[in-house]
Every structure is written in structure tokens, then in C-alpha cells.
Amino acid sequence: MEDIAIIGIGMHSFGRTDGLSGQAQGAFAVREALRDAGVKWEQVGVAYGGSQDAGNADALANHLGLTGIPFVNVANGCATGGSALASVVSAIRSGMAEIGLAVGFDKHPRGAFNPQPADWGLEDWYGETGLMLTTQFFALKTQRYLHEHGIAEESLVHVAQRAFRNGALTPHAWRRRELSFEEIAESMAVNLPLRKYMFCNPAEGGAALVLCRASQAHKYSDTPIIVRAAVMRTRHHGSFEVFSPGLAARQAPAPTVTASRAAYESAGVGPEDIDVIQLQDTDSGSELIHLAENGFCEHGEQGLLLRSGATDIAGRLPVNTDGGCLANGEPVGASGLRQVIEVCTQLRRQAGARQVPGAPRLGYTHVYGAPGVSAVTILEAP
């Protein structure tokens, strides 16, 4: 299969930008990515993108120019960015276009997400009786995982501590203050064992990528990043997913596991080859679980890994070098592409104070979300 390369990256900083719509933040990110690639919007032959709460991606054409481009709206929750990227890769590979764009953006109301039962095929009683909360799900999943694998609750603190430490090194991060162990461990209980500083917040922002065939990439970029894998998968019967009034007797691996395996197979590499990692960290517990589900350790090894500093920027497995969702917030539509952009920045060795030492060659990104979707990419340095 022909290699596809990322030749431009662009972001609108995550966080809160009052007075600027989600779509305007998406268009800002696209312009940044086009500028980075030295490409004009008129040259882009196909685009995929989406948001969860900020409208259709193809409305960005109203900001960027009505060029007649086939612009496909993607709505895959947390996997929106990953699905858009996988689709652009396929489109370019098929010969549909020379240059393609993947974009994600969002602007969520403040506070926890507010899902409605009917939208999820559930009856009203499930929401009315207080069972339909994402934070509750993450807590129940984490509680069970800690129990099954003998992991201490302090590991949840260590994940958050590293996220805010890395966020403090990241100029565009939303949360740039380091937090002490005690500040996190003693923060307000939200859904035990998870506390306030162990959860990311809904946010705003935009992220965009410009791609072309790897064989053409040097026309546009001195530092093209090869997409070695871009895979999206959904759940199997028996996986433990959000908004489940009941769980099946038999348990099946999460969609993360199947997406991860497919990505390694497609790239022809294994977890031991990866130099810089982005894992979905909507909460500390999720990141803990994802470390093992993506093959970076055995289930139960996380406590030691975190204590020993192995997941720090200078460690063996640098995770969420920009502070992840915990420090950047989660604009759902943009979050997966923020991960890809951070890994591209690391592989280009342009990450400044948070740069992974040495010459990282392979990077990995992972998102996971409702109702049981996961997207994984494996990226290679120029």
C-alpha cells in the first residue's frame, strides 16, 4: 500500500475562547495547517471532519472558500478525528485527490456532558433515576480494574500529576499549573475512586491536518510524517461500555484492543518500537487501563511504571507529553487530532521544553469513547 504523509498541522488552542464559534476555531486550525504545508485551500481535493456540539464540518467551507470540494461530515464521538484521518488516508490512496484535509473542532457547554437516553436507544428511567453519567461509568470501570489487577489508588494520582506537569511545559495547553500529589489526592470526590483533578473538562478548540502521498510530500514539507497506520474499530459483544444498564456474562476485550492490534499489524511494528505515545485520558483511570490495552505493559504493571517515571517525557514510554486531555480539556471532535499533532511535533523535534530526548522515530495515538469506539494511529518521523 502506498504511504500517505502528514505535510501540515494546525491548531486553535484548546480551552475557552469566548466570542469565537467552534467552526471559527476549526477554520483557524485549517488555515494554520495549510500555512504549515504551504498549500492553498483551493488545492485541497477532499476533506473529512466533524464536531460533536459545534455543527457540521462542511460549514467550514463558508469560512475557507466555496471551492466545490467533497467535504464529508464525520460524527464518531471521540473517534471523530481518527475516523476523519483514516478516511482521508484512504481517499488519497484511492486516487480521489492529491491533497486531503482532516479537521476536528468543538465548543461544549460548561460542566459535564448532558446525554439524553433516547439518543442512545435507552429508556427514560435510566436517565431519570441517575444512572446516565459518563463520570459514573469511568469510575465503575476504574474501580473494577484496580480491584482485578491489584493497582493502588495512588496510581490515579500519578497519572494526573504527570499530565499537569507536562501541561506546564506546553505553551498552548489549557491547564498550565503543576499540581502536587496532595492537591490531586485530596481534591473533591466526583465519582470515587475518581476525584476532581483526575477528570478532564469539556472544552473548545480546533485541530487540522493536511495530507498527501508520501512520494509527493517533499514538494510541500521538509518534515513529512508518514502515517503508518490509521485504524478505527467499534465494540464487540461483552465489552464494558458507557451507558450500559446491564453487562453481558462473558467479557470481551475493549475496542481499543482490537484497534491497537490492527494498527500494529498494519504498520508491521510492536509496542516495543514506539518512542512517544498519546493515550485517551478523559480521566486518570482510563489512561491507566489504556496503557495495558494498547500493549505498553501488562495489566497490573501500571503502578510500578508510573512510580518509576517510565511514562515521563524522559522515560522509556513517554505518555501524553503535552498533558493530554487532562491538561488540554476535551473538545470531543478535535481531541484525536490534537494527539496526532503533538506526536507530529515530537517526531519533527519541535516540541521545545517538552521534547522527548533523542530522536523519536515512531509515535502512537489512541482515542476511545462512547458508545465503544477507538481509533489508533502509528506515525513515523521523516
Add this chain to the structure above:
Amino acid sequence: MNNNTSLLPHLPVAHLLTQGTSGLGLLGSKCSQCGEMYFPATDSCTACCGSDLAPCDIGNQGRLWSWTVQAFMPKSPYNSGETEEAFQPYGVGYVQMPSGVKVESRLTTADPAELAIGMPMALCLVRYGQRVDGQPLQTFAFAPTIEIEGDL
């Protein structure tokens, strides 16, 4: 087994319950093709892709499989009628039933000291709020229990 909702007036979750031989139980479905069981009742089997399912009694006793405490008041559609100030945290858990199916449920206690994975739990009804007309709102819940019938 008889899904006798007339016993439970004004109970929005009455259709989730059944009057079994050992008292009030949870009503689920069993796939006639592969035997997989579901709660709540459903008309499609996500294991074998079959669509021939029959009602079954999921039971009323199990063991706590995971738990948390809901410490903040959920937004709408939560309808307990409480104010933010008067909100009382509540326990939430999954209870593993004899078939292995785990049922998500409110718990009768929100005290972490009273909750441990693996402890026996029994089904009950709880009042979790009240309607604007003053009528109580009830739902099913699980309570820690000492005794448990049989080996789960």
C-alpha cells in the same frame, strides 16, 4: 414467572421487574439460539445476532461487581426533584447476578466503608425523590445483605 406490574402502581421501572418464585426479581431476556442473557429485556442478541429471545428471571440476589458514589447532582433528565443544596449522594454499582449478567443499579448506601467488591447484595425498591405533585419516585436498588441463597 409473571410480569405483574399491577402490584407496583406509579413505579416507572415496573416493566423491568417480575414476580418470581423467590419474590420480586429483575426481568430479562434469554436468547433461544445461543442462550445469552440480557438485562433489561431486549429483542436482539448482540452475541449471535439472533432475534428470537424469551423473557427470563434474572433474579434478585447477586454480588457487588463494582461501585462508585454519585457525589454531585446529575443534570436533567435526572428527576429526583432535589435542589443542589439538598442533594444526597447515592451509591451506584454493578451487581453480578447468578447467570453472570451484571446489572447497573442504585445502591442503598453511599458510604464507601459499607461497600466492597464481592459482597452479597439483594434487590429492593427505594424512594429516590418526589414528583412535583408530592408523589414519591421509586426505583429498584441493591442493598448489602448478610445471607445469600446458594453459591453465586
